[in-house]
Amino acid sequence: MMKRKEFMLGAIAGLTFAAAATAGGVIDWPSAQAGPVAGVTGRLSPNAGGSGLAFAPPQGAPLSFADIFAQVAPAVVQIEVRTRVQSRQRFVQIPGLGAVPVPGAPPTEDGEDAEAPTAMGAGSGFFIAANGFIVTNNHVVADATEIRVKLADGREMEARLVGRDESTDLAVIKVEGTDFPFVSFEEAAVPRVGDWVIAVGNPFGLGGTATAGIVSAQGRDVDSAYVGYLQIDAAINQGNSGGPTFDIYGRVIGVNSAIYSQTGGSVGIGFAIPASVAKPITDRLMRGETIERGYVGVGIQNLSRDQIEALGLPSDFTGAWVGEVTPGGPAEAGGVRIDDIVTQMNGVPVRDRTDLTRRIGQVRPGETIRLEVLRDGRPLALSIRVRVRPPESELNNRPGQEQDDPAVVEGAGVSVGGLTVAPMSDTLRRRYSIPAAIDGLVVTTAETVGELNFRPGYVITRSAAGPVRTPADFEAAIAAARRANRAGVYLVVWTPQGHTPIALPLPKPE
Known part of the structure; x- marks a missing residue:
């Protein structure tokens, strides 16, 4: 299936969905009271004490998450990546920031000795096996030419990419060694809305940081048709991507992936890939399989x-x-x-x-x-x-998929259904860059009908009765909807972003 696009008539809401991918600078990793990793090996099996419901907090919670954090933090790592910058702009290397473009500088000349500039980024991950397999987000390591991992005790190791899956935004990398402390995905119990969660990661390159909150919602359809995200209100910021979301017992119930924000910083709406999705995908990647759909x-x-x-x-x-x-x-x-x-x-x-x-x-x-x-x-x-x-x-990068809106140009036409429209012509097609395969009735004046904002160059292609090519076809569709006592007339409208169905409010009879 093609990745879904949101076709909207009118202004786009101001909120932006920001993947918490990389931080600009890279700062040394503090221990955050996690304790040394040296001497800690094998599966980490935290004991929060007391039996109870699957996700009921143990006695004393939520007064402190310190014991749980101390037990699981050794498995969480900081990931630093170096990526190529695809540009001929001149750059200057600034420590901690990588390649920074020089304003007004002439482009570099191509040549055998020309070396492409690089940029640094940071993310998070966690050991999922004692032999060095680490789970993280695909967008953290997708374009990396070099991957380095910092453990909680300060050791730095070079990592290699094992496999990745763009559709679920998951990836597995590996460092050489054995007996690394690791955590496990929770497969049996499903967290409920309101259950406590702890997010651990590397926000803004600061290193081992814990934030706490609750599960705010389940099954959020945000940017992937293959992931029903856990929504959490534990603070997630840039650099947290790929880190684990723990429950109150230190079990991994999700992989921190993205935030929903106006500013790019946390506003209490974060998204984690649930364990039920992450475990089977990462298991296959660890076996060297390619994910095909x-x-x-x-x-x-x-x-x-x-x-x-x-x-x-x-x-x-x-x-x-x-x-x-x-x-x-x-x-x-x-x-x-x-x-x-x-x-x-x-x-x-x-x-x-x-x-x-x-x-x-x-x-x-x-x-x-x-x-x-x-x-x-x-x-x-x-x-x-x-x-x-x-x-x-x-x-996501097919030609013509992302086009600018056509300029607002007042044009001639007739008024039908609250819109000024005209049959397709070569002149209108050239003016609004309408593809040859698109035919219908062209909107020639910016109009607002109900809550729908139309711009010049939008094309009404169909109604419930079939193709719309002339104002008479449009009027007939309105008349049919009125005879059926419907509140709106069904139309298919082409915009520079693609086709979209709408229910145009019926105009009052004249």
């Missing part, structure tokens, strides 16, 4: 209640709406079209886009799946031969 080549999203109502579908309808079909991909070969709604896969109903993405990802490449789709209100069965999913970096 099924792929059909569609961009999908969920329909809102308003959009479902505008289509005249039942209120409990579920499925995944197709907004993009990759040229030459398996889905195109199998007959999938934009505006299809996938309702079943292999006879099992599709709940939403995440459900469909994960189920296709579990299919072995080369196998054939059967998709039931709703097209123009009629059911249709399609057979698709699944391929291997390309790397996320390839999927």
Whole structure:
């Protein structure tokens, strides 16, 4: 499945999702009262004392997490990476900051002796086996040319990349040696919302730091269709990526991965990859396996209640709406079209886009799946031969995927449904850089209808009744929705970011 894009009409909310990847400087690793690693070997099995519920705090908690931290901290490491800077800009090397660009300096000349500049970054990780395997985030080590690990006792070791999985943002690296202190993923018990957690890592390169909080939510669908994140309010900042999230007994229940923030700093919303996802992936990476997932080549999203109502579908309808079909991909070969709604896969109903993405990802490449789709209100069965999913970096950097919004240019047209629109023409196509494959009714004036903000260059391509090519088609769709006593008219709109379904509020009858 293609990585999902959020197609939005109007302003994007100010919050930014920031992967807590690297810190600018690198500072010596303090022990943080973790005690020396020397002489500590084997699996770390903390004993918080007292029996009870799976995640109930032992007697005395949460007065202090000191005993748990002291027992598990020796397994947590600081990771320093060196990466190549892909630029011909002139740089100066500043200790602790790596390569810093020189403003106004002429570009370097290519030559055999030219040496690409490098930059330093920092993250976190933890030993998962006594023989030196370390779990971290993919985005910490993905572009590294050199990886070094600092243990809690101050020892520094060179590490090598064993394997990584972009889709879940997990990676495994290894240092040479034996008898390292290590911790284990908790496989049996599932943390509940409200259970205590401790996040340990290397924020801003400061080294062994512990923060505490609770599980705030489960199954958050943030940036990966393959991970239902644990949301925690223990402070996570840049450099915490890849560190462990412990429960009150010192068991690893997650891998710190990202934050949701306006500033890039912690605001109490952090995300951890749950152990149920991290353990099977890291086990396979440790065995040297490559993580392969099924792929059909569609961009999908969920329909809102308003959009479902505008289509005249039942209120409990579920499925995944197709907004993009990759040229030459398996889905195109199998007959999938934009505006299809996938309702079943292999006879099992599709709940939403995440459900469909994960189920296709579990299919072995080369196998054939059967998709039931709703097209123009009629059911249709399609057979698709699944391929291997390309790397996320390839999927996220397709030509033309990230385009700037067209300039706001007032244009001529007729007013329909609160919008000024005009049939597609060569002039409009050139003005708004509309691809040749896109046809429909062009919005020529910036308008706000309900909560939807339209910009010149958006193209209305379809309604529930079929293609929209003229103002008359648009008016007919509005009239049909009004006759059906619907609150809105279902439309498919193309923007520079792709197709999106909308429910346009019906204008008042004149």
